[in-house]
Amino acid sequence: MTKAIPLMFQGTNSDVGKSVIVTAFCRIFAQDGHKTAPFKSQNMSLNSYITIDGKEIGRAQGVQAEAAGIQATTDMNPILLKPNREYQSQVVVHGKPYLNMEAGAYRSDFFQMGLKLIKGSLSVLSEKFERIVIEGAGSPAEINLNDRELVNMRVARMANAPVILIGDIDKGGVFASLVGTLQLMEPEDRDRVIGVIINKFRGDIRLLESGLTWFEEYTGKPVLGVIPYLDHLNIDAEDSLILNQYSSNPNREKDLDIAVIQYPKISNFTDVDPFFAEPDCHVRFVTRADQLHNPDLMILPGSKNTIEDLLFLRKSGLAQKITELQTKAVIFGICGGYQMLGEKIADPFAIESMNPELEGLQLLPIRTTITKDKRTELSNGTLTLFDKRFDVTGYEIHMGETESIGENLGLIDLYGQWDGCKTTEEKVIGTYFHGIFHNDEFRKEFLNQLRGAKGLEPIEERESFTQLREEAFDRLASHVRKHVNVPLIEQKMLEFQKNNG
Template structure:
């Protein structure tokens, strides 16, 4: 097989397209099939830097890991990074090419990107046995179909069969499957081979009559019913609007090794980006991570993280309006640990000069670190390697702000003053030895009898999670039928479903 393909579409955003795509990639590679993921256009504030210095969505980097291949800009040629509800930075082949309003993008620019998107897909299909493509949102966004470069637009151009994923845990999945199909043009419907039910709880035999009725209404089969899987911990894609009140990420590995647990509070700043940085903390037994937006929620935190953001100046204003800025200043004065990552690091500094991102000019930071930041037009995209706390560290950088560090102890190209740390490096906590050393310092400063587990491997845990996704596909989907779709395309003679048909 060479150049086979499949598009995993969804009835809605967050239906499970990313994890299903990753699961199919992991299942295929375990069968000895050389496979790559692909998403023509992604909208996300959670991104990653490839080894060649290209910025792509973290979901595609995760899918590449599932496929056991190196991530590449070919796998996500267009990345949109929202800066507000109405505008985004456009990243093409891993490099930013400018800011654009949603109207301007969908009104013309998007159409010019169709050819480079298709060229990337065809290059992957010429290199790999199979390419598993992920759609975006829903293929039935009829207002956007004319300029579509991620759903049925590429499916029709590349003659890809389509499987539609629906989240049954939300309710209404049968209406979603039928409505999605019925809203498509006949040429698009001819590529929709069937459906995958995601996040099912309970006795599947109770669902089967509905699946039979859906087949009767649409002429399309269901390729599997995937059970609800707890604790998957897979990278999330959408960072524009994150409502995280009450969200707690706890270690699912084991009880704490020491006598105490360690509590981490993450400030849920506006346009939060790469909040996946804290996932490595939850790999440690006895670490609890909460996303917070009120100063009183910092009271019992042993560590507060100010994460990355697409809007540093906006995040600073938010911290001040919420009273979190004053709470962070008090923490620092009391010697209680604070970690700023990327935009969070910039916010902890003395001053920001920004004529690029917010165009706000000179803005005072929180003054917790001796750092001044100037935003430049050029974006730093890098994969640095270094040492901190006596341990080797790897990370990645994605930022327009250039930091002028004027004091403190060196810390991953940033600095440390007392119990306040700041760095532009994302992903540093995934380095196991460094993470344990850092948590020991935090525990000592917080007065906790917390001991990091000596053998926790974040990389190994991530591999286990990806294998779980592969197992879900292998055990609960009709893999023979999926493989036929990938090799042969959609079946001939699939019926047209007119809107409102029964």
């Protein structure tokens, strides 16, 4: 079907590292001179990426496109599912909201439309690129779902793609999960698997060698690589599963303590990624009031359901604790977090809940109304803070309009319109700009202001986060090349196309 040569990565389960390995191969193929695109037919994630034309796709595919050195388009992720209530998700089709659907209705009613969308996007990518690196989701062995799945072996068949199966040894039982997954596949799908990769290995590879030999003899599938765990990789996380890896406790060895409020519908938490790369910052995610302690900076990140997450803040005691700390810490709200900081949030169309109006944290003089239309666009403007001005870029994804109900202390001048709000003392700050801390000059000054408030000397030189990301892509590609037999994969890809073209 395709003019491009495809390669698909599937996993024995979620969180085995598919997104990171796809990112690595996007970079590897691009380095080797192939015009390469990522593809994931259906992504479920609350971390979004805005394309240059203002459309919304899964953040992983946007990052993979960056690794390949190309502009992301909605054909790289034509279907995005964003959970907003229990058993319900917003279905985003080619970057725009389509419907809110229950899981059962999506499975029964959306299937044929989904097939058409996926085929169309694969066709477009196959005409424009030389390589397509495809990411699956969950596991192809979920036999209760396989009759109407839209993201694993059915996509491999559409694209006529060979498949590499990934297992996560860090979770334990990697040989059982790999063998079990292969055995539960239909024979024609099993034949499509050209080998396996074992990911997140820690320890002495010699202790694994007998198991690798047994696996290859038992299954007839080659082990194409064993990838050691790679720490401190400055590449955006795919979903909130990664948040379980982070501590909720302060680290007294770091100068600045940054507490990120982790509510149930947290979204686009990658906004805080630049702080992980700063040597004086400790970032932690908190879910309870007793975990908050006395941070220097509290961040209320985005939310897919602002009202439900605001109710969570009240029920957990976090709302009261945040309010108590408003004179001691800087409080920074982004998107949904910005809306929560206001006086009230109205939901007249019951988009997020059955509460027509809810009192906010009352820390900023703003009022928000949840709207039916979603704003998705790349934005830029001039931010004013600390009596200084900064040119900033970011992106907006929100269903809500916010108006000032007090003195207008706007944060960002959008060349005639204002975004965001701040208090006179600049202790409480809010904006719709995702990616605000990715602006290097603003981030440097912001952190130095936090340092000054503690009597610490400023740090005059901080690394560019954009440059760190580029270095991370190269580091990841080099790591995978070292531990995976890329030439053998190339050979098997070409053989598969020759035998199945």
